[in-house]
Amino acid sequence: MAKGWALILGASSGFGxxxxxxxxxxxxxxxxxxxxxxxGMAQVDALKAELEGLGVKQHFFNINAADAEKINATAEEIAxxxxxxxxxxxxMHSLAFGTLGGMVGEKALTxxxxxxxxxxxxxxxxxxxxxxxxxxxxxxxxxVFAMTSTGSMRAIPNYGAxxxxxxxxEAHCRQLAxxxxxxxxxxxxxxxxxxxxxxxxxxxxxxxxxxxAIQVNPYKxxxxxxxxxxxxxxxxxxxxxxxxxxxxxxxxxEAVTG
Numbered sequence: 001m002a003k004g005w006a007l008i009l010g011a012s013s014g015f016g017x018x019x020x021x022x023x024x025x026x027x028x029x030x031x032x033x034x035x036x037x038x039x040g041m042a043q044v045d046a047l048k049a050e051l052e053g054l055g056v057k058q059h060f061f062n063i064n065a066a067d068a069e070k071i072n073a074t075a076e077e078i079a080x081x082x083x084x085x086x087x088x089x090x091x092m093h094s095l096a097f098g099t100l101g102g103m104v105g106e107k108a109l110t111x112x113x114x115x116x117x118x119x120x121x122x123x124x125x126x127x128x129x130x131x132x133x134x135x136x137x138x139x140x141x142x143x144v145f146a147m148t149s150t151g152s153m154r155a156i157p158n159y160g161a162x163x164x165x166x167x168x169x170e171a172h173c174r175q176l177a178x179x180x181x182x183x184x185x186x187x188x189x190x191x192x193x194x195x196x197x198x199x200x201x202x203x204x205x206x207x208x209x210x211x212x213a214i215q216v217n218p219y220k221x222x223x224x225x226x227x228x229x230x231x232x233x234x235x236x237x238x239x240x241x242x243x244x245x246x247x248x249x250x251x252x253x254e255a256v257t258g
Contacts, residue, residue: 003027003236004089004139005057005082009065009128012036012044014197015147016094018225019232021050023090026233029057031078031088033065035097065095066120068127075131087139088132090236093125093146096199098165100158114161121165125172129180143236144180144187146173147228148247150255152191158204170247177245186244188235193223193251216258223251 006023010016011032020030030051036044044060051058059081063070082088098117101109125146132138151159152166170189177187194213200206213222231250235243249255 004086004142005029005031005078006090006092007031007033007078007088007128007132008092008094009033009124010092010094010096010147011060012040012047014094014096014199015192015195015225015228016092017043017047018229019092019094020047021054022226022229022233023236024051024054024056024058026236027056028090029086030059031081032058032060033074034060034062035064036062066097066124066127071124071127071131075128075135075137078132078137079135082137087142088137089139089142090232091128091132091138091142091144092232093128093144093169095120095124096147096197097121098162100162100203101160102158103160109161114164117161118165118168121162122168122172125169126176129176133180133183138180138183138185140184141238141241142183142185144173144176144185145232145235146170146187146189148189148191150191150258152247156203156209173247174245181244184241186235186241188244189247190228190232191247191249191251191255192225192228193217193249193254195223195225195228197225213254213258216254217251218253218257221252223254227252 006028008016012034097120099113146169148166151163173187173189228250
């Protein structure tokens with residue numbers, strides 16, 4: 001049975017791609033937003049083929065998901081997609097594009113780098129939500145999810161700007177949970193454990209982060225994107241409507257032992 005559209009920001013890899021597969025398997029049609037050059041399109045094409053095999057409708061947009069003009073233009077296209085059927089039932093924010101580096105010293109982050117990181121990894125959630133609400137595209141009883149990390153509350157080398165973005169993202173989720181409650185839309189941030197994704201591998205010293213996570217995790221393994229995707233599917237169940245405004249650890253107990 002069709003369950004409406006799942007709009008996934010950052011759909012081409014990592015948490016976003018896993019969410020697309022899991023939600024499609026659960027009956028959702030997929031709208032994927034990603035930013036990939038030609039060299040990265042093979043993984044997008046592979047994902048599209050998987051979704052086609054699951055028999056769900058799909059639309060993909062290769063755009064800068066933090067650009068205001070692109071957001072509004074894409075929202076207009078989504079309005080056309082939803083014109084004769086269900087609306088957007090799930091919005092997932094999984095954009096992982098920011099600047100890594102220290103906050104002081106010769107190579108300290110610049111104001112432009114800080115602003116860009118916060119815009120892409122936090123404020124764009126609000127931008128997309130505003131664009132969808134303005135066009136009445138969010139389905140009553142729907143869900144909004146945003147991917148956060150322990151960097152929102154811990155200092156990690158070279159992660160300062162991203163950590164600030166994750167903290168802002170969690171704050172946005174709390175505020176949106178309150179403001180979207182009259183529309184019966186639940187909003188939660190999902191804090192995955194350390195996960196081997198392309199975004200993690202860009203962090204200097206990521207090997208040590210992975211080793212430490214395996215040591216402290218009760219399951220003695222890293223979190224996978226599929227772990228988080230399955231939790232998301234569970235939170236989309238009708239009976240989970242009262243869970244909103246939270247930062248939910250999806251990490252196998254890593255946070256409570258680490």
